[in-house]
Amino acid sequence: MAEVKLLGVRGSPFVTRVVIALKLKGIEYEFLEENLGNKSELLLKYNPIHKTVPVLVHNEKPILESLIIVEYIDEVFNGNSILPKEPYQRALARFWSKFIDDKIVSSVKKAVFTLDEVEREKGIEESLEALQFLEDDLKTKFFGGDEIGFLDIAALIIAYWVPIFQEVTGLQIFTSEKFPKLYNWSQELINHPIIKETLPPREPLLAFFKARIEGLSASK
Structure with a gap:
């Protein structure tokens, strides 16, 4: 092997x-x-x-x-396909995964880890706008259909890490009220057997990001 x-x-x-x-x-x-x-x-x-x-x-x-x-x-490697087989759907999965990293991840980081109030508010606004685009695009149980696929893997940071950031900071960016389809998707995703057994424990992540944010505030 x-x-x-x-x-x-x-x-x-x-x-x-x-x-x-x-x-x-x-x-x-x-x-x-x-x-x-x-x-x-x-x-x-x-x-x-x-x-x-x-x-x-x-x-x-x-x-x-x-x-x-x-x-x-x-x-x-052999096995079930992670990316869609149909070329147009593959292209869409690549587009949205890049959108997640370029728009959602970057704007959430700005909202969470920026000390400047104006920049933080800008990050929140950009996060909400970007998440709405993703909410509007979600048509099935997972982005990959009935089974998890490439875009679900790319978007896992929204389902698991963003709620941790929110708990640490008190921000309310990704909620069931604002994004009901994305929220339902996130619950299905983090409870999928393979995802559930792979996710890092929540409490150490909470402690890590709390310490990081406190460190930023102390250095202000």
Whole structure:
């Protein structure tokens, strides 16, 4: 069997994307925990440009960036398809996954981790606008239809991490009242057996982000 390693941090939503894809395909792999405060020689070797995780190493060849890694896993390994088979649907899944990272993740980070009040309000406004586009696009149980797929994996950060950010900060960005379809989707997703067993424990994440935000406030 081909040798597969994953360099990552267990609480990362981007690393979790890759772990889910590996589990959906039933691929055995070795997880190498990274300390981003003291990056390993292996990480610097395989990702010298960005020096970030996740990094998938397949037969000693590194693949970088979470969504690119998920696509690679889908193309190289046998099993149920993660991306849609039909070309137009594949293109849409790629578009919306990029939209999530470029628009939703960036605006939520601005809302949560920015100390400037004006910038924070701008982040909240941008988050709400971007989430509404996604709400309007959701037509089925999952974005992938009746089964989870590429876009569900990309959007997991909304379902699991954004509510944690909200609990830490008191912000109300992603709620069942504002986005009922997305909220129902999020509950189905985080309770899916493979997702549920893969998600990092909630309490350590709460403590981590609470400490991070308190640290930002203390340095103000």
